[in-house]
Amino acid sequence: MVEDVNLSTVTILGAGVIGTSIALALRRNGIGVRLSDPDSAARQRALALEAGTVLSPADPPADVVVVACPPSAVVAALAGAMRAGLGTVYTDVASAKERIVAEAAAAGLDMSRYVPGHPVAAGDIAAPAAVDAEMFAGRPWFLCASTESAPAAVDAAAALATACGARVQRVTPKAxxxxxxxxxxxxxxxxxxxxxxxxxxxxxxxxxxxxxxxxxxxxxxxxxxxxxxxxxxxxxxxxxxxxxxxxxxxxxxxxxxGTEANPVPELEGLLARGRLGHDRVVRHGRARSPRGDGVPGPEDEWFWTW
Amino acid sequence: MVEDVNLSTVTILGAGVIGTSIALALRRNGIGVRLSDPDSAARQRALALEAGTVLSPADPPADVVVVACPPSAVVAALAGAMRAGLGTVYTDVASAKERIVAEAAAAGLDMSRYVPGHPVAAGDIAAPAAVDAEMFAGRPWFLCASTESAPAAVDAAAALATACGARVQRVTPKAxxxxxxxxxxxxxxxxxxxxxxxxxxxxxxxxxxxxxxxxxxxxxxxxxxxxxxxxxxxxxxxxxxxxxxxxxxxxxxxxxxGTEANPVPELEGLLARGRLGHDRVVRHGRARSPRGDGVPGPEDEWFWTW
CATH class of the missing domain: 1.10.3660.10 (6-phosphogluconate dehydrogenase C-terminal like domain)
Structure with missing residues (x-):
């Protein structure tokens, strides 16, 4: 569905671990990346990694703008980027979506061009050294598109995720x-x-x-x-x-x-429900684990139900 | 301290995953192992792995008897083994010790010859396939010896743990x-x-x-x-x-x-205390991790304090 998408240039607002990792993954695919971050140390780290060039006011609009900052800063950054006309399509990376979507709509942002996103990083992202072009390879990348989203905008956000090696998963903000x-x-x-x-x-x-x-x-x-x-x-x-x-x-x-009742039935009950839940979650991966020990291999699918 | 211990024969009561893994580790060291288990399937699995021979009434007392059964069966098994004169020194593998020690003393068992033990297995022990001669290699093996324990009995239990590749850790049952x-x-x-x-x-x-x-x-x-x-x-x-x-x-x-107060200080407070506790626990291992990523290598020491 995303084959016709033109993804030549991406602007990333926020040169932290997630933003810089996305930048490196895109650069590997020959996509032009511009970066912006108010923190000059973060900018310098990203430039030293050749993650892109510094965003300049003279740059034409990017195909996609990625807001890669903490949740509480997303809506203001989106609003500013849209006002400045930084791009055609907008997405973000916050790992909580419902409130951001509601606040973006309440702020009057153009929801047809904003596709809320959440790339699920593997491993720890606390330290700058965690920057990794492979961070999203084979991992879920949630897109919370709605009926307001323009199909072309969803395709562009999906193309971005795919270029990072991730697997796109459409889902509602609430779910x-x-x-x-x-x-x-x-x-x-x-x-x-x-x-x-x-x-x-x-x-x-x-x-x-x-x-x-x-x-x-x-x-x-x-x-x-x-x-x-x-x-x-x-x-x-x-x-x-x-x-x-x-x-x-x-x-x-x-x-x-409890001094009267035997606690063992209660304990066994919880443990048995836990084992049942565990088996429901991991049975898909366990059967095909290349290591044969329940540890997921790169090609295993893991699911849970709700 | 355990160099003079004679550990030629060990009897293991319970041919589950722990008992059979101990048996295999001992056999590698040329130690004679006899096994007993009321479950004939468990016995057959152990024999098929060449974990030892089936305990016979004609066998002379073993140097050490290991009671490798669930916690609630330990004291009765110890009492029966002592009555039958199955060995010189007795130990067990239950992962909770305080009550077993109290019940053993209350049952009038010879506490000078019973050294409560707990080998801390790596990984899962739920399935028979988990049997592994390397299960205890480099792992802690707790011994809850007391002032009643005969020094020679403690040495024998320690020699058993060392023969399995484990590191002996002396500790009170309560701790x-x-x-x-x-x-x-x-x-x-x-x-x-x-x-x-x-x-x-x-x-x-x-x-x-x-x-x-x-x-x-x-x-x-x-x-x-x-x-x-x-x-x-x-x-x-x-x-x-x-x-x-x-x-x-x-x-x-x-x-x-809370609808009035901002929850962020409470959240950040718990997260900051968690990070402090994390750093106290893992700092020893992190500095020397061969992978440089905080994942413990085989030679890293990990501690926690209480």
């Missing part, structure tokens, strides 16, 4: 945000809470190297400011998911403290 | 159980709760392959019966840790739902 709350935002908060246990205690030391717990803790290494902003942009869905987890864990804690 | 509640038992329950969300819902499907969320979900693939038993054996510490997490997550959920 997107509920999904991200469950699989990313709440697990990150839980990782932070588990890690916070070690922030202000001291005492005996134990080796825990190589344990799964470190993967859980890795979620706690995120940049607090960026994630605070993101979570606040997905407040309702994150709160709903937190309520769910709190209820489940409270029931188990009560059962464990 | 052990608190540690396991925080880094293993509660994360497993949380994984089960997150996965349970997908057990009985249906609807839109999204790709999530290759995401960290699958590592979280992997905790939900555990055998419900074994883990129900284990968690119930660590009820107090697990409930304490659950209370902590529930409090942390409830504060965040309330902040996100």
């Amino acid at each position: 997107h945000d509920r999904h991200m709350a469950g699989v990313s935002h709440v697990p990150r908060l839980i990782g932070a809470a588990l890690a916070a246990r070690f922030a202000d205690v001291d005492g005996e030391r134990f080796p825990v190297r190589g344990s799964r717990f470190h993967t859980t803790l890795a979620d706690a290494a995120a940049a607090p400011a960026l994630w605070g902003d993101t979570l606040e942009h997905n407040a309702d869905h994150v709160a709903d998911e937190l309520d769910w987890i709190v209820r489940e864990l409270s029931v188990v804690a009560d059962a464990l403290r | 052990h159980d608190r540690h396991m509640a925080g880094v293993s038992h509660v994360p497993r329950l949380i994984g089960a709760a997150l996965a349970a969300r997908f057990a009985d819902v249906d609807g839109e499907r999204f790709p999530v392959r290759g995401s960290r969320f699958h590592t979280t979900l992997a905790d939900a693939a555990a055998a419900p019966a074994l883990w129900g038993d284990t968690l119930e054996h660590n009820a107090d510490h697990v409930a304490d840790e659950l209370d902590w997490i529930v409090r942390e997550l409830s504060v965040v959920a309330d902040a996100l739902r």
